[in-house]
Amino acid sequence: MTSNRAAARGGITSATQTAPNRPASAQFFKSKQQPTTLVNALGLEIVSGGYEAGALLPNEAVMRETYGVSRTALREAYSKLTAKGLVVARPKVGTSVRDKRHWNMLDQDVLAWHLQSVPAADIAQDLYALRRLIEPGAAEMAAACRTDADIDLLYAAFADMRDNTSVETDLVEADFAFHVAVLTATRNPFISGFSALIRAAMISTFEVSWRGADVIKERRLEQHKAVADAIRDGDGARARNLMQDLLDDSINDVRDVLDERDQ
Structure with missing residues (x-):
């Protein structure tokens, strides 16, 4: 998940830079285009270790380009991931991955992502x-x-x-x-x-x-x-x-x- 880690460090500064190295889940999302698939793609990426605990997710422009989604769809996905305990948003900082101890492990989506990656x-x-x-x-x-x-x-x-x-x-x-x-x-x-x-x-x-x-x-x-x-x-x-x-x-x-x- 090279592109994810680079993004977390601020190494990705534009949508153009992310395109050649899109994560596998981004490719999956592109092929499906269903309302809940962005949540699944990001959730699986986090659970499988693509983003380490404490890492900042790439900025909004990068994420929208990577997954080919609207601002509304991205924010809705972040809201759902927040409810599941996977991410947290902080003003002027961004959205970061929470430590695993905060994840709702009995949430059916979180369980499904574990079954696919663990x-x-x-x-x-x-x-x-x-x-x-x-x-x-x-x-x-x-x-x-x-x-x-x-x-x-x-x-x-x-x-x-x-x-x-x-x-x-x-x-x-x-x-x-x-x-x-x-x-x-x-x-x-x-x-x-x-x-x-x-x-x-x-x-x-x-x-x-x-x-x-x-x-x-x-x-x-x-x-x-x-x-x-x-x-x-x-x-x-x-x-x-x-x-x-x-x-x-x-x-x-x-x-x-x-x-x-x-x-």
Whole structure:
């Protein structure tokens, strides 16, 4: 991202200088020309490290030339990136990239940009650590709070998983639906909302984990059913332990797939 770094240092002073070395995301934006694509292009550029924390973004004239957009479109994109915590604007200084600790990591766009730019192993490890904090406890709570409708949703999702083991996309969607059903059964809107925030990341890691579990899909299916049974039976401690075991085995499946890719 040579052009970005030069711009951050003030090395780019005119639109003409930026044209030969436009970042890849600028080329992508040029080819799409959709209302939200500029935000995606800039967001991906920032998340992927094209602009370092604290770096000033190029001035307005340079950015408009680089991405071929109007002043209004650029300012709207900056406004959205500001809301996501990626940039901050200061009078007489300009717009700069914020440190990663300020980013809204559960924003769906920010997650999507990470999935496109961060190594799969890092995403999987971090996501499973988060899931392990939430889902075992959610399973325990679900066992105490679930309704008959919740149980029906759980077993419907499990049935879809069992019936689609040979169709990866359908299996992944059914697996996601199962975990959403567990969170929903807590009857806590903040816990159930967790699934919507990280849907894209969960789907991505589910795809990897099921590839890793190809020869042991039956075992993973049995584990899901055991979680559902424990929640149905109102056995919170068993539900917690079974969900924890399922997550631990799933992250091991992910590691196996990623290790094979690296060989």
